[in-house]
Amino acid sequence: MPPNKRIAVWMSEKKLQKINWQELVTVCDKHGFEVFKLDLNRSLEEQAPFCVLLHKLTDIIASANQGDIRSMEIINEVEKYLERNSTITVLDPIPNVKQLLDRYNCYSIIQATNLHSYGVFTPPFCVLRNEDLDIIKDQLKNSLVTFPFICKPILGHGSRQAHEMSIIFNEKYLIDCKTPCVAQSFINHNAILYKIFIVGDKHCFVERPSLKNFQASQRESIHFDSSDVSKADSKSRLSVLDPDDVVKERWQPDPKVMEVIANTLRKSFGMDLLGIDVVIDKSTGRYGIIDVNAYPGFGSVSGYDGFPNFFDAVLDCISKKVTSN
Numbered sequence: 041m042p043p044n045k046r047i048a049v050w051m052s053e054k055k056l057q058k059i060n061w062q063e064l065v066t067v068c069d070k071h072g073f074e075v076f077k078l079d080l081n082r083s084l085e086e087q088a089p090f091c092v093l094l095h096k097l098t099d100i101i102a103s104a105n106q107g108d109i110r111s112m113e114i115i116n117e118v119e120k121y122l123e124r125n126s127t128i129t130v131l132d133p134i135p136n137v138k139q140l141l142d143r144y145n146c147y148s149i150i151q152a153t154n155l156h157s158y159g160v161f162t163p164p165f166c167v168l169r170n171e172d173l174d175i176i177k178d179q180l181k182n183s184l185v186t187f188p189f190i191c192k193p194i195l196g197h198g199s200r201q202a203h204e205m206s207i208i209f210n211e212k213y214l215i216d217c218k219t220p221c222v223a224q225s226f227i228n229h230n231a232i233l234y235k236i237f238i239v240g241d242k243h244c245f246v247e248r249p250s251l252k253n254f255q256a257s258q259r260e261s262i263h264f265d266s267s268d269v270s271k272a273d274s275k276s277r278l279s280v281l282d283p284d285d286v287v288k289e290r291w292q293p294d295p296k297v298m299e300v301i302a303n304t305l306r307k308s309f310g311m312d313l314l315g316i317d318v319v320i321d322k323s324t325g326r327y328g329i330i331d332v333n334a335y336p337g338f339g340s341v342s343g344y345d346g347f348p349n350f351f352d353a354v355l356d357c358i359s360k361k362v363t364s365n
């Protein structure tokens with residue numbers, strides 16, 4: 041056991057407002073930990089000691105990646121501090137969070153797993169950095185990306201722009217690809233998505249609204265903000281199925297496959313707080329992983345569709361890690 045049992049927490053003001061801080065304090069206390077909000081504008085040494093860092097630093101890492109000097113200083117200082125204090129348990133390790141922020145990296149990690157043997161896939165994807173349309177056409181062809189496809193910003197977290205996406209239906213509108221981006225084949229899934237929430241060795245999944253079915257056609261591109269589509273209470277017009285697509289029978293997710301996805305990706309990403317978005321291909325019944333998120337909402341304060349006893353699960357995970365460290 042470490043000489044202190046203090047947990048330092050850092051997350052954005054926006055995220056802090058979504059959690060019940062008092063409940064976190066109570067649950068930490070029940071597990072014998074003291075919790076406090078880390079101030080990144082003060083030296084970490086001054087706020088030490090602590091044996092756990094629980095954080096969602098994605099926004100700061102993202103702006104550091106984009107060259108913001110203050111964010112670079114902060115991340116640098118946190119990383120150096122953790123190097124000097126290597127016994128601190130970090131949820132989740134910063135290098136692992138960094139690799140998840142890049143959507144291309146993220147899909148490549150999924151593709152390298154053995155999930156395909158369970159009927160799980162990540163839709164064909166490629167990274168587009170060049171605006172030259174002939175190069176784009178070649179890249180799509182070589183990576184088997186088909187129309188329609190979604191263009192997603194490479195940086196997957198940490199800013200509004202990370203969630204601005206387009207659906208491209210034909211070659212004429214390739215001009216709408218906002219490079220740099222990841223292009224990913226669109227999988228028709230009857231407008232239902234499953235979010236797997238992972239907290240250490242526990243997971244659960246919930247159903248959410250999603251984009252309706254689309255076909256390749258001569259139509260113009262659709263531009264949308266992904267934050268409007270798959271929240272528990274989203275009511276996007278892009279989620280309303282065409283009358284012909286409304287079906288009585290639909291694929292149901294197999295809890296065993298969802299468990300394999302959760303266990304496999306937790307290991308591959310080396311992270312304990314994860315959200316995985318899964319769609320079921322309406323024609324084949326295969327499971328497509330379309331997004332992985334670091335420290336997602338977990339259903340937030342109200343918990344109406346979220347992780348049951350979320351903080352207890354976090355503290356269980358922390359206790360196991362602290363003990364094994």
Ligand SMILES: Nc1ncnc2c1ncn2[C@@H]1O[C@H](COP(=O)(O)OP(=O)(O)OP(=O)(O)O)[C@@H](O)[C@H]1O
Nearest residue numbers: 163203224225226227250251266269270330331333
């Ligand atoms: N390959 C795909 N095929 C079909 N629909 C997709 C695909 N990728 C994304 N979508 C749809 O677009 C929405 C947004 O995509 P994605 O989850 O990648 O965005 P995000 O910005 O990372 O979202 P989040 O806020 O969950 O992090 C999904 O909820 C889903 O409805």
Ligand SMILES: O=P(O)(O)O[C@H]1[C@H](O)[C@H](O)[C@H](OP(=O)(O)O)[C@@H](OP(=O)(O)O)[C@@H]1O
Nearest residue numbers: 055098196197198271315333336337338339
């Ligand atoms: O409903 P969920 O948990 O999917 O909503 C998440 C969303 O998927 C992203 O993970 C958001 O994080 P950023 O991409 O970093 O903005 C989460 O926002 P947060 O403020 O809770 O961290 C959403 O809750």
Ligand SMILES: [Mg+2]
Nearest residue numbers: 196331332333
């Ligand atoms: Mg995401």
